[in-house]
Amino acid sequence: MKRKILFVINPISGGKTKYNFPEKIDKYLDKSKFDSECVFTEYHGHGSLLAAEALRNGVDILVAVGGDGTINEVASEVEGTNKLMGIIPFGSGNGLARSLGIPIGDVQAIKRINKLHISKIDSGTFNGRKFFNMAGIGFDAQISSRFAENVKRGLSSYVKIAFSEVSNYHSQHYSLTIDGKEYEHQAFMISIANSSQYGNNAHISPFASLNDGMLDICILKPFPLYIFPALVLRMFRKTTHKSNYLEIIQGRKIIITRESSAAVHLDGDPFNMGTILSIGVNPHSLNILN
Ligand SMILES: Nc1ncnc2c1ncn2[C@@H]1O[C@H](COP(=O)(O)OP(=O)(O)OP(=O)(O)O)[C@@H](O)[C@H]1O
Numbered sequence: 001m002k003r004k005i006l007f008v009i010n011p012i013s014g015g016k017t018k019y020n021f022p023e024k025i026d027k028y029l030d031k032s033k034f035d036s037e038c039v040f041t042e043y044h045g046h047g048s049l050l051a052a053e054a055l056r057n058g059v060d061i062l063v064a065v066g067g068d069g070t071i072n073e074v075a076s077e078v079e080g081t082n083k084l085m086g087i088i089p090f091g092s093g094n095g096l097a098r099s100l101g102i103p104i105g106d107v108q109a110i111k112r113i114n115k116l117h118i119s120k121i122d123s124g125t126f127n128g129r130k131f132f133n134m135a136g137i138g139f140d141a142q143i144s145s146r147f148a149e150n151v152k153r154g155l156s157s158y159v160k161i162a163f164s165e166v167s168n169y170h171s172q173h174y175s176l177t178i179d180g181k182e183y184e185h186q187a188f189m190i191s192i193a194n195s196s197q198y199g200n201n202a203h204i205s206p207f208a209s210l211n212d213g214m215l216d217i218c219i220l221k222p223f224p225l226y227i228f229p230a231l232v233l234r235m236f237r238k239t240t241h242k243s244n245y246l247e248i249i250q251g252r253k254i255i256i257t258r259e260s261s262a263a264v265h266l267d268g269d270p271f272n273m274g275t276i277l278s279i280g281v282n283p284h285s286l287n288i289l290n
Pocket residue numbers: 010011012013014015041042043044045046066067068069070071073090091092093094095153154199267268269
């Protein structure tokens with residue numbers, strides 16, 4: 001029997017046009033295996049509504065055509081069900097797709113879906129919301145907020161914002177409880193990594209695994225500004241674990257208390273949250289095509 005598959009397409013992600021994408025589905029998706037439909041998201045949050053409706057209507061596979069934010073909206077509905085999630089990477093960073101080894105070209109990614117190769121990955125929870133690739137507080141959440149306000153997407157905008165904000169941002173004090181053990185830290189940012197990377201092969205936690213049932217809590221301590229380019233370089237070289245400024249602790253249940261309410265980013269999209277942050281992991285809870 002053919003599987004029903006819905007492509008949820010974010011028209012603005014990655015700053016790339018996708019209006020000819022449905023034609024590519026017609027051309028490259030294996031029609032003997034799938035009955036397909038395409039739908040475009042019209043606003044932030046629409047992906048979740050479309051995904052929930054599709055699941056109610058018996059769709060078997062939901063494919064996010066976009067970046068980590070689009071994946072988050074769709075996967076938040078698929079997670080915990082026996083349905084399948086696919087990704088056509090069309091974001092600015094494509095962190096989760098890259099970590100899963102999904103080809104970045106759309107035609108290759110469609111052909112990969114034809115193979116129906118399924119893996120199970122962990123997902124994270126953050127004050128009741130879900131994340132699948134990376135969450136964070138401090139500097140990287142600040143960058144996500146600026147990026148969300150920015151009209152132009154893509155890697156170059158991201159880099160520009162990061163370099164212009166780094167000298168203005170001040171580290172904060174955080175109290176952490178990780179699996180019952182307490183830590184106090186002054187930190188520039190704290191990233192909670194499910195996969196190893198933010199996107200664009202910038203790896204904050206080189207050994208993070210999507211299916212180990214654990215999250216990697218990456219605490220970036222205050223550092224002299226002149227070190228920043230070297231820290232960025234370490235991410236691309238997968239050597240952040242050797243930096244004196246980064247501490248990585250694995251955990252399943254994390255509570256973070258911070259000084260004031262501020263943005264949190266979940267898969268690159270900013271949300272305002274309070275001072276107490278409760279983070280957890282749902283092992284092997286998302287069936288994903290890779
Ligand atoms: N039609 C739309 N207009 C404006 N925003 C939209 C629309 N559809 C979806 N969005 C929002 O666009 C945001 C960015 O999407 P996404 O994260 O997929 O792309 P990206 O940020 O360019 O890539 P990445 O996350 O890989 O860096 C998401 O928050 C999503 O909710």
